[in-house]
Amino acid sequence: MVHIDTTSRTMTGSPAEAPDLWFDLPPGFLQFDLDEDPESRSLRMADAADLLFTSATQEQKLSLVVSGEYILQTLIAAGAEHVSSCLLRMPGDKLSQGTLCVFIERPDIGPQSQDRQGSARRTALQWRDLYPDAEVGLVMLPYGIAALCVRDQGMQIPGVLFGLDDPIPATVRQVQFCVPLRTGPGSAIFMFMTEDVEHWPEYLDLLSGIMKSVSPDEASTTRAVDQVAGGRAEGEV
Numbered sequence: 001m002v003h004i005d006t007t008s009r010t011m012t013g014s015p016a017e018a019p020d021l022w023f024d025l026p027p028g029f030l031q032f033d034l035d036e037d038p039e040s041r042s043l044r045m046a047d048a049a050d051l052l053f054t055s056a057t058q059e060q061k062l063s064l065v066v067s068g069e070y071i072l073q074t075l076i077a078a079g080a081e082h083v084s085s086c087l088l089r090m091p092g093d094k095l096s097q098g099t100l101c102v103f104i105e106r107p108d109i110g111p112q113s114q115d116r117q118g119s120a121r122r123t124a125l126q127w128r129d130l131y132p133d134a135e136v137g138l139v140m141l142p143y144g145i146a147a148l149c150v151r152d153q154g155m156q157i158p159g160v161l162f163g164l165d166d167p168i169p170a171t172v173r174q175v176q177f178c179v180p181l182r183t184g185p186g187s188a189i190f191m192f193m194t195e196d197v198e199h200w201p202e203y204l205d206l207l208s209g210i211m212k213s214v215s216p217d218e219a220s221t222t223r224a225v226d227q228v229a230g231g232r233a234e235g236e237v
Contacts, residue, residue, distance in 0.1 A: 001218065002031060004081050004188065006104055006181055021104075021181075021188055024213040026206060029100065031084040034076055042069050064097070071193075075101045086206075090199045098194035098203060100210070106186030116144055116180040119187065123147040123178040139177070143214040147178040152197075173197050175207060182216055190214075 004021040025031065032041070042065055049061040068085060075083050082102040090096045120138055124147040127136045134151035151174055156167040174193040181187060192207055194200075 001025075002082060002084075003218070004102055004104065006106065006186070006188065020216065020218075022213075022215050022218045023210060025084055025100075026209055028088050029084045029086045031082065032072060034080070034083060038069060038073065041072075042066075045069070068097075068099075071099055075099075079103060088202075088206075090196070090202060094196075094199075096194070096196040096199055098192060098196070100190070100192045103189040103191070104186065105189060106181070106184070113183065114180060114185045116182070119180040119185075120145045120147045120178065123187070124149075139211075141177075141179065141211050141214060143179060143216070144182065145180070146211070148175070149178075150175045170195055171197070173200055175204070177211060179214060188214075 002023050002025055004023075006021050045065045045068060046061065049064055072083055072085075080101045081104050082100075084100045086096075086098050086100070088096045088098075124136050124138055127134065127147065127149040131149060131151045134149050136147070136149045139146050139148050153172055153174060155170045155172055172193045172195055174191060176192075177190040179188045179190065190211065192203070194203060196203070
């Protein structure tokens, strides 16, 4: 069970009253300590890769660790409140990796309540303008209404991370949910990304369980299922 602190601060610096946000991570997901030393984390991930994937080459293990750390550092720099990674064994014994992150967008000042439906609709309209090729809509979660956006985007991973001169192109499929908070202005942005487009339906089922568990109350979160559409938890890294 994951806890996200949604508390904002007033102009005086005192915490404003706001419900905390909770959600469940299914098996196969590992939450990262965002304050951990990057070198120590990379060494730990390398040791875990050696234990979990004995048949993989050293180059494959290095690629997994380096690309994961690069994405993590990018998300930390962007202000992520939560980052977790999953390693799943998909049908055909294929290893699949994805990253989940959560951002809290909460202005310093504003009204103590908001039109959550109006906020979600405005976000959906903004996403349609920003990403004309994306799938954009509204979904109703147990926590409340949310805007949804699914899109593909190209990334350039620095080649120096792999001992290459040129950057490495990659296509990532990303889904993001904008969940307006129940008190005060602001939203929780849940974002999941993976290069494994082939198994996107399995990931959507997995994400559905995560989003259905979002709650302001620890006691009311629901437990995600152990296996979703053939995806099997492979373990922590």
